[in-house]
Amino acid sequence: MNTPTRPHATVRFATREDVPVIVSLIRELAVYEHLEHLATATPERLEVELFGAKPTCECLIGEQDGRPQGFALFFHNFSTFLCRKGLYLEDLFVRPSARGTGLGKLLLQRLAQIAVERECGRFEWSVLDWNVDAQAFYQRMGATLLPDWRICRVTGEALQALGAPTT
Numbered sequence: 001m002n003t004p005t006r007p008h009a010t011v012r013f014a015t016r017e018d019v020p021v022i023v024s025l026i027r028e029l030a031v032y033e034h035l036e037h038l039a040t041a042t043p044e045r046l047e048v049e050l051f052g053a054k055p056t057c058e059c060l061i062g063e064q065d066g067r068p069q070g071f072a073l074f075f076h077n078f079s080t081f082l083c084r085k086g087l088y089l090e091d092l093f094v095r096p097s098a099r100g101t102g103l104g105k106l107l108l109q110r111l112a113q114i115a116v117e118r119e120c121g122r123f124e125w126s127v128l129d130w131n132v133d134a135q136a137f138y139q140r141m142g143a144t145l146l147p148d149w150r151i152c153r154v155t156g157e158a159l160q161a162l163g164a165p166t167t
Contacts, residue, residue, distance in 0.1 A: 007064035009103050011110045014059035016051050019043045021068045029093040060110055062103045070094035072107045084121030108141050
C-alpha cells in the first residue's frame with residue numbers, strides 16, 4: 001500500500017524575479033478576502049517597494065516542490081513602550097490547494113526566526129474578524145488575539161485632506 005507523500009516545502013526570501021508571482025498571489029489574496037477592488041499592486045510598483053533604493057518591505061516565498069504556493073510580506077515597525085523595533089506581517093497567503101500542508105506554519109516560523117535574529121521586541125499582524133480559520137491557525141501557533149485594539153486607517157480623499165498643508 002502506497003502512502004501519500006507530502007510535497008517538499010521550502011521558504012526563502014523573494015528575489016526580483018519573483019515580483020510577478022507575488023503580484024499574482026496578492027491578487028489571489030484580494031479575491032479570497034473579497035477586496036479585489038482595492039488590489040492595485042503592479043509588478044513595477046512592488047519591485048520599487050521590495051528592491052528599490054529604499055525598500056519599504058520584505059517578502060518570503062513559500063514553495064512546494066519548487067513552485068510558489070504562498071507569500072508573507074512584512075516590514076519593521078517600532079514599539080515606543082519596548083523602545084525596540086518589531087516585525088509586522090502585512091499579509092500571509094497560502095493558495096487553497098496548499099493549505100493544510102504545513103506551508104503556512106513554515107512561513108510563520110521563518111518570520112518568527114527573523115524577528116528573533118533581528119532582536120525585535122514583538123511580531124504582530126492583523127486578521128479579519130470573519131476569518132475564523134486563520135484566527136484558529138494563529139492561536140495554534142501561539143498568537144494572542146487582542147480584543148481591546150482596533151485598527152485606525154485613513155486612505156484616499158480622507159488622507160489627502162488630513163495631510164493637506166495648513167496655513
